[in-house]
Ligand code: SF4
């Protein structure tokens with residue numbers, strides 16, 4: 001679905017505050033079992049809003065592996 005070249009990754013230090021969920025324009029993030037944020041790679045468009053909103057700075061937006069366009 002998504003053709004973006006970047007994808008958000010959440011590290012294990014996520015405190016499940018939900019800030020990223022609120023700002024994501026595509027609804028790509030859910031809090032998995034109340035423990036940490038999980039990004040749906042098919043919905044993420046790599047905009048970086050979640051990373052900027054994360055109070056713990058645990059989100060990185062990185063180039064997608066595998067099928068990215070050069
Ligand atoms: S980079 Fe953008 S689209 Fe992807 S999870 Fe973060 S806010 Fe959502």
Ligand code: SF4
Pocket residue numbers: 010013014015016017018019020021036037053054055056057058059
């Ligand atoms: S904003 Fe950061 S700490 Fe909060 S749920 Fe999202 S990734 Fe986790």
